[in-house]
Amino acid sequence: MSDQSAEKTLPLNDWHQAKGARMVPFAGYSMPIQYEGIMAEHQWTRNNAGLFDVSHMGQLQLVGEGAAESLERIVPGDISALKPGKMRYSLLLAEDGGILDDMMITNTGRHLYIVVNGAVKHQDITYMRSQLPQTIDLVHLEGQALLALQGPKAAEAFARLSIVGLEPGWPGPDDLYFMDAAPCLWGEVPLGVSRSGYTGEDGFEISVPAEHVVALADALCEQPEVKPIGLGARDSLRLEAGLPLYGHDLDPKTDPVQGNLAFAISKVRRAEGGFHGADRILAALENGADKKRVGFAVEGRMPVREGAPIFAGDAEVGVITSGGFAPTIGAPIAMGFVAADHAALDSRLEAEVRGKRVPIAVSKMPFVPNGYRRKGKS
Amino acid sequence: MSRYFTDEHEWIEVDGDTATVGITDYAQEQLGDVVFVEVPEADKQVGKGDDAAVVESVKAASDVYAPVSGSVTEGNAALADDPALVNSDPEGAGWFFRLTLSDPSELEGLMDEAAYKEFLATL
Numbered sequence: 001m002s003d004q005s006a007e008k009t010l011p012l013n014d015w016h017q018a019k020g021a022r023m024v025p026f027a028g029y030s031m032p033i034q035y036e037g038i039m040a041e042h043q044w045t046r047n048n049a050g051l052f053d054v055s056h057m058g059q060l061q062l063v064g065e066g067a068a069e070s071l072e073r074i075v076p077g078d079i080s081a082l083k084p085g086k087m088r089y090s091l092l093l094a095e096d097g098g099i100l101d102d103m104m105i106t107n108t109g110r111h112l113y114i115v116v117n118g119a120v121k122h123q124d125i126t127y128m129r130s131q132l133p134q135t136i137d138l139v140h141l142e143g144q145a146l147l148a149l150q151g152p153k154a155a156e157a158f159a160r161l162s163i164v165g166l167e168p169g170w171p172g173p174d175d176l177y178f179m180d181a182a183p184c185l186w187g188e189v190p191l192g193v194s195r196s197g198y199t200g201e202d203g204f205e206i207s208v209p210a211e212h213v214v215a216l217a218d219a220l221c222e223q224p225e226v227k228p229i230g231l232g233a234r235d236s237l238r239l240e241a242g243l244p245l246y247g248h249d250l251d252p253k254t255d256p257v258q259g260n261l262a263f264a265i266s267k268v269r270r271a272e273g274g275f276h277g278a279d280r281i282l283a284a285l286e287n288g289a290d291k292k293r294v295g296f297a298v299e300g301r302m303p304v305r306e307g308a309p310i311f312a313g314d315a316e317v318g319v320i321t322s323g324g325f326a327p328t329i330g331a332p333i334a335m336g337f338v339a340a341d342h343a344a345l346d347s348r349l350e351a352e353v354r355g356k357r358v359p360i361a362v363s364k365m366p367f368v369p370n371g372y373r374r375k376g377k378s
Numbered sequence: 379m380s381r382y383f384t385d386e387h388e389w390i391e392v393d394g395d396t397a398t399v400g401i402t403d404y405a406q407e408q409l410g411d412v413v414f415v416e417v418p419e420a421d422k423q424v425g426k427g428d429d430a431a432v433v434e435s436v437k438a439a440s441d442v443y444a445p446v447s448g449s450v451t452e453g454n455a456a457l458a459d460d461p462a463l464v465n466s467d468p469e470g471a472g473w474f475f476r477l478t479l480s481d482p483s484e485l486e487g488l489m490d491e492a493a494y495k496e497f498l499a500t501l
Contacts, residue, residue: 037410039411
């Protein structure tokens with residue numbers, strides 16, 4: 001097996017190995033790719049609840065007067081209007097409007113809490129520090145681990161841990177709907193709990209002090225609905241959910257409109273601009289982007305993977321950026337970029353795999369309906 | 379009949395001048411769930427070490443090399459409908475292709491089962 005000594009370890013490293021995980025280098029860390037197998041873990045999460053260790057991701061805190069307004073120069077979301085206990089998906093923008101990362105931004109009521117991708121967290125921090133005024137503190141919460149509990153039975157299992165709001169009268173996990181967050185207590189242990197995730201399922205992301213993460217992971221896995229799930233299934237789940245993966249489906253050459261992420265550009269920001277790349281991005285909103293991220297249904301059983309060129313007849317019109325076998329669907333699916341005139345739903349194209357042409361068709365996303373717990377739904 | 383193994387985790391079962399090729403139990407275990415297998419067509423000429431087949435797991439595509447040179451006589455059609463045979467019976471029903479050996483002396487460089495087991499113990 002490969003030498004993993006150059007990889008840093010995370011607080012659950014020994015726990016994963018004791019559970020039989022196969023560890024691989026990922027984002028500079030040794031991480032579990034799978035336990036019993038991607039297919040079984042994927043199905044378990046869709047039907048029960050999966051526990052994911054995502055401690056490699058960057059957890060940041062932005063503290064100081066005007067932090068939200070300052071952040072709005074480099075993200076296109078309406079952060080200053082974000083109410084305490086609410087979170088939003090957003091994008092870190094380069095000066096030309098290219099996407100440097102995607103992120104979840106939460107107003108905890110006391111500060112902004114931001115989760116960024118593990119592979120780019122250090123460059124994000126350097127960039128954000130260079131763009132934010134010195135009066136704003138940017139703290140990298142390196143002492144915090146991050147777990148995600150995802151699946152239709154996540155809430156049921158989580159409820160048994162008797163986690164309560166940080167103070168009497170404050171919301172506990174069961175009071176949260178999709179994209180809500182709350183500070184909570186598990187016994188004496190402070191947790192940052194949000195109703196969010198990256199699988200398309202209902203569930204939670206849980207920020208926990210690193211010294212308590214083994215105990216919390218054990219307590220969760222004692223629940224009959226919960227099994228630990230590796231990064232392999234996390235990738236197939238997020239692909240079925242139609243969610244982009246930074247560094248694959250999004251990169252600095254891509255703007256939010258091309259990335260099919262216009263929903264992350266808040267209405268007031270569209271009207272007022274004032275963020276990096278606003279000229280380019282607002283023009284693309286107005287006139288349409290030259291290329292667009294779309295989902296693809298793939299004919300046959302052969303997976304079409306990242307890097308496969310896309311053709312309309314003899315013309316190369318795009319590229320696959322994520323692709324694989326979708327366990328829930330039982331067929332290959334993919335995501336990629338195509339020229340705008342081929343991006344309409346059901347457009348029939350071909351991807352080239354090992355010199356062969358594979359028929360693909362632009363498909364709606366998510367590929368598998370999401371199970372988020374939204375207000376107004378049971 | 380005798381069975382040989384490569385350090386790329388292919389097995390080859392030889393009977394006279396014909397042989398059946400597949401991947402080992404260790405290889406399927408490493409790959410995880412197999413979702414697609416591309417096998418060579420009959421009459422394809424392969425040289426020792428050439429890419430001869432592709433096995434796709436949920437996660438990635440991997441090449442399968444020809445352990446010896448020869449002329450392919452058939453690919454395993456059963457894998458088209460049930461690629462998971464590679465996981466459930468890698469060294470039996472999950473075989474990949476058959477060929478006619480063009481240079482049987484190439485077998486001399488391969489491992490027998492005992493040597494392959496020793497090799498696995500070093501990994």
